[in-house]
Amino acid sequence: MGTQFGKGCHLHLIDGSAFIFRAYHALPPLTRKSDGLPIGAVSGFCNMLHRYVEGNSGPDAPTHVAVIFDKGSHTFRNDLYDQYKANREAMPEDLRPQIPLTRKATEAFNIACKELEGYEADDIIATLSCQARDAGGRVTIISSDKDLMQLVGDGVEMLDAMKNKRIDVDGVREKFGVGPDRVVDVQALAGDSVDNVPGAPGIGIKTAALLINEFGSLEALLDRADEIKQPKRRETLIEKRDQIELSKRLVQLDCNTPLDFTLDDLEVKDPDPETLLGFLAEMEFRTLTRRIADALGAEAPVITDAPADVPDAPGSTAPEWPAIDASKYECVRDMDRLRDWIARATDKGWVAVDTETTGLNEMRADLVGVCLSIDPGAACYIPLTHKAGGADDLFGSDDLAEGQIPLNDALDALKPLLEDPAVMKIGQNMKYDAKVLRRYGIDVAPIDDTMLMSYAMHGGEHSHGMDFLSEKYLGHQPIPIKELLGTGKSQITFERVPIDDAVKYAAEDADVTLRLWHLFKPQLHKAHVTRVYEGLERPLVPVLTRMEMAGIKVDRDTLSRMSNAFAQKMAGLESEIHELAGEAFNVGSPAQLGDILFDKMGLEGGKRGKNGKYSTGADILEDLATEHELPRRVLDWRQLSKLKSTYTDALQDHINPDTGRVHTSYSIAGANTGRLASTDPNLQNIPVRSEEGRRIREAFVAEPGKVLVSLDYSQIxxxxxxxxxxxxxxxxxxxxxxxxxxxxxxxxxxxxxxxxxxxxxxxxxxxxxxxxxxxxxxxxxxxxxxxxxxxxxxxxxxxxxxxxxxxxxxxxxxxxxxxxxxxxxxxxxxxxxxxxxxxxxxxxxxxxxxxxxxxGTAADIIRRAMVRMDDAIAGLPAKMLLQVHDELLFEVEEGAVDDLIAAARDVMQGAAEPVVKLDVPLIVDAGKGANWAEAH
DNA sequence: CCTGTCACG
DNA sequence: GACGTACGTGACAGGG
CATH class of the missing domain: 1.10.150.20 (5' to 3' exonuclease, C-terminal subdomain)
Structure with missing residues (x-):
């Protein structure tokens, strides 16, 4: 062991994505019995890995091995050609949650698992193959992907694991009609409809091979294209030269990917029986667990048949759970303890996370502490920026309290955990925590959210706040935040809460969240909302996080000028109203107005509401307007008052001083029907119906060089x-x-x-x-x-x-x-x-x-569009900013407007598919302009 | 804190 | 036969 990779070594490279897709399509949609988690592809993947390992005995056994995965949907090829792989179908929704599990499976088999952001697996395979070959070793690429055939030769072979067929130089020649060194030339000409590589129209593999063999290389062919006899073919090669050369760059694999590991890191290791069997048992693969236990000579762990017994009644928690006891939580004050918690969470594969901050506005609030919980009752609080001096210290020192890990040290340690694709981060309203942490450079993923689980199962039944859920489903009333912060004028921020008190409150929240997760997760399946949760709620969290953090630029001067104009008009109307009424009164008071209209002036139609006051709604004033001038004036005044107070005045206060933009917050679980709701400020009710109101949209502008683009469903x-x-x-x-x-x-x-x-x-x-x-x-x-x-x-x-x-x-x-x-x-x-x-x-x-x-169906459709949108516009200089129920608003660089409209419209019009095939077409209208009034 | 009013889809 | 009603939201002002 520990020898350097070189002659006599044999490297196996497994194309992980191919394994996953094969496994997914080969098996029926299996789900985990206890909670309904889709698991078919993971099962097939493990079976394939197992069969692979079993077949690895004998003199040809590998000395080094790795499974290589794709990572990220955007690669350098998308920069070369924005249509690269553009016609790929979206990943099936029940496959997506299984992807991180296949990584975990690979690790459980103790096989190196490698991926690199921005690169395709093929490029990593190419780089490793080159390295291994140059070091004098042999390579077997386990894949049947023809794109990899260019790598064959000089000790590099491919193996089609399904057909158990080796592909060597002759095999490649059979497939492409040329040797491996000319495969890219043939591919450049023939193109590839699967990856959307254009190639030369009208030329397939056969013709391409013929031409390459005749001229020796693609470059020679293109340079001497005028010698070709067939006129059509000649013209194509001359006219489409750029396109062909681009195609070659697209199919050419990169042998110089910047890897952060070496061949020596890929040495074959025996699996650790406990880890592997533990993983398989967790997945509840009964047969495979037994089979592998036998092969390893270990005892198979017991997998219970009954689904996890989940109490539905309030207060009846699982018996093995300890009672919620705030005095038992740990306060983490040094790096050793923090590392221990992180290691335990990583090992466990999930962790409940809760952040404590100085306020409720995620774009402005500062991080004060972080809580983790791994098991019911096992939770900790990591104070980070609490201030010295307690709540009653009137002068509140600005010094940090003693005994806290330096913020950056803690974040550096937490980042790998919070971003680890193999560890589920559990939260209650995770979008909040994700946004806060994003501002500290941490992209939390993957996530589960107990609020969204409750919403998926209990939408319309009750609210989904943590205090309510804890009370109803755990029979426990969490410590109210008021007890720590107080209320009203004497309210303090969390950084002033004494750390000892903070531990109890904060860690309890993480503990409660973890317990709710344990309860809810298996119930999703029973409530038949796994698809809804996985496809419509959870994936929206990162999408909305990005939109909200992007914000939209709002021009303060425009608003301010409008405010002044409104104020003047209102003053004029107000004196007219007082004149007509014969006395001064508060026009903004419905009570006073009612008395004036119906008592003093004696107009007909006065109806008293339940509080005994006259009703003065717009419809009533509208009716009265035929009889008297005053009601019309009041209606006009009210319109201006609304526009001024809610929009031109209040909106200015929402401009974030750091970004100069307005950042709304969407509640995913706010509306019963599945619609989003926008708050702080509400950007879903910016005026549009009246001419006067619509002008407020002129204050919503694009950055210089950019344009706002609005796409909305017609009559959805x-x-x-x-x-x-x-x-x-x-x-x-x-x-x-x-x-x-x-x-x-x-x-x-x-x-x-x-x-x-x-x-x-x-x-x-x-x-x-x-x-x-x-x-x-x-x-x-x-x-x-x-x-x-x-x-x-x-x-x-x-x-x-x-x-x-x-x-x-x-x-x-x-x-x-x-x-x-x-x-x-x-x-x-x-x-x-x-x-x-x-x-x-x-x-x-x-x-x-x-x-x-x-x-609700309309809401689902636009949610689906939003979830798919990021991938669809990934190559464009564009950002999705706002959603207004049937409209999506984008900010895009001027040159890319048409591309964005085309891409986004495609996604929106096709958003129902493939789950639902509507009998009517969905039509999306588009508009653009320097501001929202023009774009809409 | 609740109610009325009004902005949006 | 009377009762009150279009569905879904959020923000602001007034008034207790």
Missing amino acids: ELRILAHIADIEALKQAFREGQDIHAATASEMFGVPLDEMTPDVRRQAKAINFGVIYGISGFGLARNLRIPRAEAQGFIDRYFERFPGIKTYMEETTAFAQKHNRVETLFGRVIHTPEINAKGPRAGFAKRAAINAPIQ
């Missing part, structure tokens, strides 16, 4: 309704690209499309939206300002023309009444706990139940 909810309720007439109208509201009106009222009046169309539009909302005669009447009976007549006629809609509404409410939930097309569950209630609440629940699958 109506399209989904047409699909779900299966309304042929609507589907047809969408397929033909008709104006859907006009088509509806035509169908309902028998008016030909070319005779349609705006008013009839408007009514049909109101009905279409009403249907999505769970239509009622009252609601439609109010919206259209028509008598209730007339509205009911419209609805009746609508149902007559589109009976499928009525059926959908009835079936959906019946389903909800029976199951207490409804579902989207993608399996998102929305609970409807009020559906069987008595009284008006049932009506609310019914309409919500009708609306939820439609709104």
